Amino acid sequence: MGAERGKGRWESGAVAHAATDPFGQGPLPWLRASETYFDDTGRVVPWYVEHAPAPGAELRMPRPRREEGSPRSSDDVHQQIKGFTSTGAVAPGESIDFHVTVNPPQSYSMDFYRIGHYAGAGASKIASTPRLQGLTQPEPLLADRTVSCHHWWRTWRQLIPSYWKPGAYVAVLTTYDGHRSHIPFTVRDSEPADLLLLLPDVTWQAYNLYPEDGRTGASLYHAWDDKGGLLGEEDAAITVSFDRPFAGAGLPLHVGHAYDFIRWAERYGYDLAYADARDLHAGRVDPTRYRGLVFPGHDEYWSVPMRRTTERAKEAGTSLVFLSANTMYWQVELSASPSGVPDRLLTCRKRRGPGRATLWREVDRPEQELMGIQYAGRVPAPAPLVVRHAEHWLWEATGAHEGDELPGLVAGEADRYFPRTQLPPYEDRMLLAHSPYEDQGAVRHQETSLYRAPSGALVFASGTFAWSPALDRPGHVDTRIQRATANLLDRICKRD
Known part of the structure; x- marks a missing residue:
């Protein structure tokens, strides 16, 4: 994030819970490697290992000089590189579309990783794109508190080959000048398995505060006031869109919970199929x-x-x-985007406005x-x-x-x-x-x-x-x- 405005992503996540959550914070808890980067507080931290600040630690520090060749996390103020997919989970043989913005326009690459044990590495690189020419996409659209980037141009279409194993994937985006961001996606199973793992993409989107710029971003928990302060649930969005990147470095808050289970289960050979919560909603599994x-x-x-x-x-x-x-x-509704794509808008009124209650226990379905x-x-x-x-x-x-x-x-x-x-x-x-x-x-x-x-x-x-x-x-x-x-x-x- 920009230095003086608002709160860091992990901090706003903690505020969303009004509690210290040692498991939902930190940069990117998925690939365990020795590479380091500068996070949004200016600290040098391992690039792919979760790192929660010590209690009472200073939240904002001057950004040190970057070591030559080490990546930096993209942020939501400068939008060095950000992106999202326009579909949910995909099956082998299908294609998935990526919508990426780069500022300033320059070339970038996309590396595709699959989450798993992989001898303790936590993920394995499956494929890479050729060098792509990036463009700066239009500003996000804002309707009430709903932020959407459904008008962004498609910048890459990735065919999912039959030899890609179903699973949880992350696209790692890196610009020529060394900024990095991420896009999670799921390759869905069509084969029988003992266990079906359901990734909670609906909940991930509920917490997404993109853009975390101190001005326009909103989740079902927060929005910004005119001074860049973080507002609470009573002023947050009622509807959020899947057609936007995730805030910060591009991975959802709490994503590590799912990745922890996947690494462990694949290490011990459990027979897993994969899908998203929206697949369960839409009857695709x-x-x-x-x-x-x-x-x-x-x-x-x-x-x-x-x-x-x-x-x-x-x-x-x-x-x-x-x-x-x-x-x-919370009970939620999923609806189509303005362009008619199903299940791209998530609505939860919580306790505001007319209509039925949205806590399951308040509609006699605890x-x-x-x-x-x-x-x-x-x-x-x-x-x-x-x-x-x-x-x-x-x-x-x-x-x-x-x-x-x-x-x-x-x-x-x-x-x-x-x-x-x-x-x-x-x-x-x-x-x-x-x-x-x-x-x-x-x-x-x-x-x-x-x-x-x-x-x-x-x-x-x-x-x-x-x-x-x-x-x-x-x-x-x-x-x-x-x-x-x-x-x-x-x-x-x-x-x-």
Whole structure:
């Protein structure tokens, strides 16, 4: 961002939660390499490793001189290079269109990486474009608080060859003068697999504050006042567009949760198919084809079709695995862009204006009726996850004992069981963690839930943001969580 205006991207994300979230902050938690760059506070940090500032650290520093040849992150003020795709997930054999702006106009390259374990690297370069000539696209369009770049020219069309494996991908854009940005996209599966991983692109867009320029950007949480200050939800957008880049370096807030799970699962050979939340919404995937659906990261915004399809999958015997907290909290609508492309606008009125309530629990469809627990609140500082029912098969061979405290495993946000809220039908049910934490002087509790539906489907909800990072995030790995997750997935996949 520009030096004096507004807040850094990770800071605005923390403000969105009104809490310190050690798992949603930092630059780019995906490819682990030794290369360094200058982030938007002017610090030299590893280019692809998550780096959250220490509590109380200075947020804005003078930008040091860049080392020769090292890249710098593009920002939303100067728009050195930014871009987005005009479609959601694509299948092998299809094409995906990229819309890129470069300022000043100059050549740039696009390198395509696939997220995975790859001997610990975290991703592998799959392909590169030839050198492309960049152009400066028109200013984003603004209607009320909705920012859209649907009028940008297409600058590159990428055919997805049949030999590209389905998965989570990142296009890395680098200008001739050394600025860099990113565009995430998904290559969707058409082949059978044990588990279908659903990337939370709807929630990612809800948090997208692009352009984070102190003037025009808006998310479902924030907008800017006329002095470049960050406004809250009451002044934020009601509708946001997928036709725009992600703020900052171009990757969504909380994207690392999904990437942590992917690296771990592919390391241990789980048979994964891939899709986006909008694929679930639009019916482009049939969840009943899979033994389990995995929701690997923060997945807060759900449409009616998303929930209906997931419930039908459970009733058909497909297990559900929710590896974060605050899932399915807001009910949203998806609609077409001004040019008629389906599912390019995301609307959530929250508690403003006429119309029905948009919290699922306020329309008599609480999250707990599907997941077994539901959102309880923010966690101001990480707290231990306290093991319950250590004799249960989920904790088998983990080394965890009754009452053990797993440090830092309750963080960001937490779910719990609400006794006065309807539970789903179940054959057996267990709360496998009951963890106290403090919030504004009060003691609250996080809980982890597992139940078996009458169809035989297992439904697991971790109830904390920290579960996926514990699988493969440097500095956060917990071998007990790794083994518990393997116990769960092995049972779902019916591994010996």
